[in-house]
Amino acid sequence: MGLPPYATLGQRIWYYSFRVICGLIFFFLVAPIVVVMPLSFNAQDFFTFTPEMLRLDPEGYSLKHYRDFFTNPQWQLALKNSLIIAPLATIISVSLGTLAAIGLSQSHVPFKGAIMAILISPMIVPLIISATGMFFFYAQLGNWMEGTLGLDKGFVGYVKVVLAHAVLGIPFVIITVTATLVGFDRSLTRAAANMGAGPVTTFFRVQMPLILPGVISGGLFAFITSFDEVVVVLFVGSASQKTLPWQMFIGLREQISPTILAVATILVVISIALLTTVELLRRRSERLRGMSPG
Amino acid sequence: MANTATDQAFVEFERVQKSYDGETLVVKDLNLSMPKGEFLTMLGPSGSGKTTCLMMLAGFETATHGEIKLDGQPINNIPPHKRGIGMVFQNYALFPHMTVAENLSFPLEVRKIGKSEREEKIMRALGMVQMQDFGGRRPAQLSGGQQQRIALARALVFEPELVLMDEPLGALDKQLRETLQFEITRLAHNLGITTVYVTHDQTEALTMSDRVAVFDDGRIQQLAPPDQLYEEPENSFVAQFIGENNTLMGTISKITGDQCEVTLDDGEIIDAKPVNVSEVGQRTRVSIRPERVEMNKERLSPDAHTLKAEVLEFIYMGDIFRTRLRVAGNDDFVIKTRNAPDQVRLTPGTQIDIGWLPQDCRALDA
Numbered sequence: 220m221g222l223p224p225y226a227t228l229g230q231r232i233w234y235y236s237f238r239v240i241c242g243l244i245f246f247f248l249v250a251p252i253v254v255v256m257p258l259s260f261n262a263q264d265f266f267t268f269t270p271e272m273l274r275l276d277p278e279g280y281s282l283k284h285y286r287d288f289f290t291n292p293q294w295q296l297a298l299k300n301s302l303i304i305a306p307l308a309t310i311i312s313v314s315l316g317t318l319a320a321i322g323l324s325q326s327h328v329p330f331k332g333a334i335m336a337i338l339i340s341p342m343i344v345p346l347i348i349s350a351t352g353m354f355f356f357y358a359q360l361g362n363w364m365e366g367t368l369g370l371d372k373g374f375v376g377y378v379k380v381v382l383a384h385a386v387l388g389i390p391f392v393i394i395t396v397t398a399t400l401v402g403f404d405r406s407l408t409r410a411a412a413n414m415g416a417g418p419v420t421t422f423f424r425v426q427m428p429l430i431l432p433g434v435i436s437g438g439l440f441a442f443i444t445s446f447d448e449v450v451v452v453l454f455v456g457s458a459s460q461k462t463l464p465w466q467m468f469i470g471l472r473e474q475i476s477p478t479i480l481a482v483a484t485i486l487v488v489i490s491i492a493l494l495t496t497v498e499l500l501r502r503r504s505e506r507l508r509g510m511s512p513g
Numbered sequence: 514m515a516n517t518a519t520d521q522a523f524v525e526f527e528r529v530q531k532s533y534d535g536e537t538l539v540v541k542d543l544n545l546s547m548p549k550g551e552f553l554t555m556l557g558p559s560g561s562g563k564t565t566c567l568m569m570l571a572g573f574e575t576a577t578h579g580e581i582k583l584d585g586q587p588i589n590n591i592p593p594h595k596r597g598i599g600m601v602f603q604n605y606a607l608f609p610h611m612t613v614a615e616n617l618s619f620p621l622e623v624r625k626i627g628k629s630e631r632e633e634k635i636m637r638a639l640g641m642v643q644m645q646d647f648g649g650r651r652p653a654q655l656s657g658g659q660q661q662r663i664a665l666a667r668a669l670v671f672e673p674e675l676v677l678m679d680e681p682l683g684a685l686d687k688q689l690r691e692t693l694q695f696e697i698t699r700l701a702h703n704l705g706i707t708t709v710y711v712t713h714d715q716t717e718a719l720t721m722s723d724r725v726a727v728f729d730d731g732r733i734q735q736l737a738p739p740d741q742l743y744e745e746p747e748n749s750f751v752a753q754f755i756g757e758n759n760t761l762m763g764t765i766s767k768i769t770g771d772q773c774e775v776t777l778d779d780g781e782i783i784d785a786k787p788v789n790v791s792e793v794g795q796r797t798r799v800s801i802r803p804e805r806v807e808m809n810k811e812r813l814s815p816d817a818h819t820l821k822a823e824v825l826e827f828i829y830m831g832d833i834f835r836t837r838l839r840v841a842g843n844d845d846f847v848i849k850t851r852n853a854p855d856q857v858r859l860t861p862g863t864q865i866d867i868g869w870l871p872q873d874c875r876a877l878d879a
Contacts (some may be wrong), residue, residue: 409573410606412593414620414671421594424619428610504610 252487259284259480266477284481294478296459297466303377304452304462305445308384312441315385316392317434321426323393324400339390346450353383354454373459380456384448388441395440399433432501439497443490522582523549523707524570524675529579531565531731539565541731543579547709549674552701554710556718557728558754566728567677567711572596583675599668599676599706603683605660607652613639613663614648620671638670641700658689665697669704676701678710682717694721715755719743727751744802748789749877752800759803759846765795765876772871774818775799777841783818784871789878796879803835803849805873808865819868822846824859834858840867 222234262281263269271279288294319338323331341349357379364375403426411421427434449464456462461469463482470479524547531540540562547553555563568574569581572593580587588596608616614635621631639645642662652660661681668676678697682690698721701708712718718725719739726736727750735742735751746752753760766782767774773787775797783799790797807813825844826837833849836859840846848867850856859865 404604404606406602406604406606407608409571409593410600410602410608411619412573413571413596413598413600414667415594415597415623416619417594420623425608 255480256484256487259477259484261477261480264477266475266480284476284478285485287476287478288481288485291478293461294466294482297461297463300460301446301463304380304384304460305442307377307381308388308445309438309442311381311385312388312392313434313438316389316437316441317396317430319389320393320396320400320433324397324403335393338393341387342390349387350451350454353386353451357383357455376457376460380452380460380462383451383455384445385441387448387451388444391440391444392434392437395437396430396433399430403429428504431504435497435500435504439493442493446486521548522546523551523584524709525580525582526566527580527582529566529569529576529581531562531569531574532577538577538731540569540576543731543733545726545733545736547707549707550705552698552708552710552721552723554712554718554722554725555728556712556715556725556754558713561728562731563711563726563728564679567679567709570675570709571598571600571677597671597673597675599671599673601661601664601668601676601678601681603680605652605657605664607660607664607667609652611651612648613644613650613652613655616652616663617648617667617670620667624671634670634672638666641669642666642696657685658693661685661693662696665700669700669706673706675707675709678708680712681710682712682714690717697721719755727754729754746788746800746875746877749798749800749879752875752877757803757847757849759801759806759840759843761799761801761841761843761846762879763797763799765790765793765797768793773876775876779841781818781820781841783820783874784869785874785876786872787876790876797876798879799874799876801869801874803847805869806848807868807870808848808850810866810868813868813870817868817871819866822865822867824861824863824865826861827859829858838865838867 222231226234257272258266258268260280260282261269261272262279262283269279273279322328323335328334361375361379364370364378365372370378407425407429408421411425412418416424446462447464448462449468452460452462452465453468456465463486467479467482470476524545526543526545529540529543530538532538543562543566555566557563565574569576572588572591576589581589583596583598607613608619611619617635617638618631621634626634635648636645639648642665644659644662644666647655647659647663652663655663664681668678681697682693685693694717697708697710700706710718710721719742722739724736724738725742727734727742729750735747737745737747742751743756746755749760752758761775761777761783763775763777763783765773765787766776768787768791771786773785773790775783775785777783785797785799810819813819820840822838822840824836825839828835828837832852834852834856836848836850837844838846838848
């Protein structure tokens with residue numbers, strides 16, 4: 220959309236400055252991430268662009284940091300832990316968050332506002348405060364599980380981190396699912412009941428497919444939250460539950476190895492792939508709902 | 514098998530009351546009994562309790578008091594999905610993520626009916642509404658009228674004995690509405706389904722139903738076949754609500770059998786039929802249909818009372834003429850005459866005499 224011929228001088232100035240501002244915002248968002256990517260191919264063990272790299276000399280580039288990531292047992296443990304904890308936390312967040320959102324969308328629930336506020340508080344309370352609280356809470360819970368139930372220490376450690384991350388993910392699921400439920404037609408569930416479908420069948424065959432876009436987006440946010448999270452896992456977990464962000468944090472503090480940059484690049488690629496997949500899924504499901512022309 | 518009248522009732526409401534807040538009753542003491550195969554319409558203004566009654570029958574609302582019976586069995590404690598009642602919703606309520614065929618298949622799958630039998634039933638149901646070729650489409654790809662046909666087919670596909678319809682034609686344009694009115698009545702009678710139809714459109718109620726229940730203020734004001742409802746309203750609400758109606762206020766001055774004299778507020782005397790008035794001196798609202806007003810004195814009995822009227826407006830409506838008169842101080846007295854070759858077209862300002870047969874003028878509650 221260009222400028223109309225009758226635009227005043229002020230409108231012209233604003234038209235161009237608006238584009239400059241947008242460009243700057245975009246630059247500040249993307250530049251720090253983009254700069255990491257070429258550095259991760261650095262042949263040296265430094266965080267700087269070497270003269271060889273600037274000359275685009277192939278000698279200056281290497282995959283050694285990627286190799287390190289895939290062979291170093293420390294990084295492999297962290298990757299394994301992240302891939303165990305994040306999906307489990309996501310499954311819990313999505314199940315509980317979706318149910319909570321559906322419950323809170325019913326008109327007869329009392330104290331809806333208060334319940335909603337409590338459920339989404341992990342998103343609002345500063346993370347360090349949540350983490351401190353969780354530290355004490357999960358320490359007690361962990362002791363009880365190990366002492367009274369006699370469960371394995373490593374297993375209990377995972378349970379603690381998964382639960383803590385699930386709590387952090389729930390608000391995202393509640394918010395996205397609540398937003399999809401706003402457009403949900405209650406007479407559809409009535410129609411299903413009328414045709415002989417019990418509440419469970421109605422949920423899985425009618426309600427769930429229609430709110431799926433919200434559930435998927437919420438699940439994605441919950442997954443990324445857990446996958447990126449470093450504060451809570453430091454407080455609640457022990458060394459054997461070390462996740463990728465934790466390992467990166469240690470790496471930065473103790474050895475400043477460009478392997479971190481390689482990992483960062485891999486994570487960015489994974490995030491982009493996830494976002495794209497989810498967006499495609501969401502569009503497909505919206506098309507199925509007849510919300511946009513197929 | 515000695516069947517008494519109550520044994521034959523298929524749907525029964527017995528002293529049903531409904532309150533949402535525990536204070537005001539939305540439905541007050543409802544009693545209704547429907548035989549199998551009847552097409553009954555619940556007609557009334559919004560807030561009259563008609564939709565609440567339908568929801569109680571479907572099981573989406575529970576009756577605060579009283580009992581609802583289906584085929585002799587109380588259904589108060591049966592959840593909606595076990596009642597086996599078909600329903601057509603105002604906004605169609607088709608599942609947007611399923612195709613037309615999948616929508617129709619849903620109630621059959623829930624009932625665990627085999628695939629081949631399902632397909633056969635779906636085709637038959639689509640055939641009933643002339644939509645055989647649309648099985649693969651999604652609801653969003655259909656027009657409003659087509660969607661409502663599918664909704665109808667979906668309510669009929671599992672062969673329920675009772676079908677409820679909640680203002681199903683409310684969102685459609687006039688012509689489509691008339692076509693579908695005809696189709697729905699035809700289907701209901703051909704399949705022998707018992708139908709409860711809710712609407713606020715009186716034309717719809719009159720043209721489609723075997724009987725109409727007129728609702729107001731949480732009660733059935735009158736339950737009667739359409740012709741009786743129109744010609745013999747039992748109270749002034751029904752008279753006003755159904756069709757066009759002229760009213761004059763007055764006091765009963767003489768009652769003899771099924772005829773009475775009413776002294777209008779400006780002193781003139783007219784003949785009427787007492788309906789729900791019983792004593793001399795009682796206030797009354799007399800009601801007369803515009804097409805029953807007679808301008809030709811020769812068609813009235815010699816001793817009939819007539820009223821002076823002044824023509825205020827003449828409206829040509831094609832098949833009929835609509836003339837607005839001032840009668841006994843009422844400026845909104847309307848008469849309708851057929852557009853026949855010998856019919857006079859009255860010009861405003863003309864003074865005429867009007868009268869009517871006593872049985873066409875009903876003295877009702879004030």
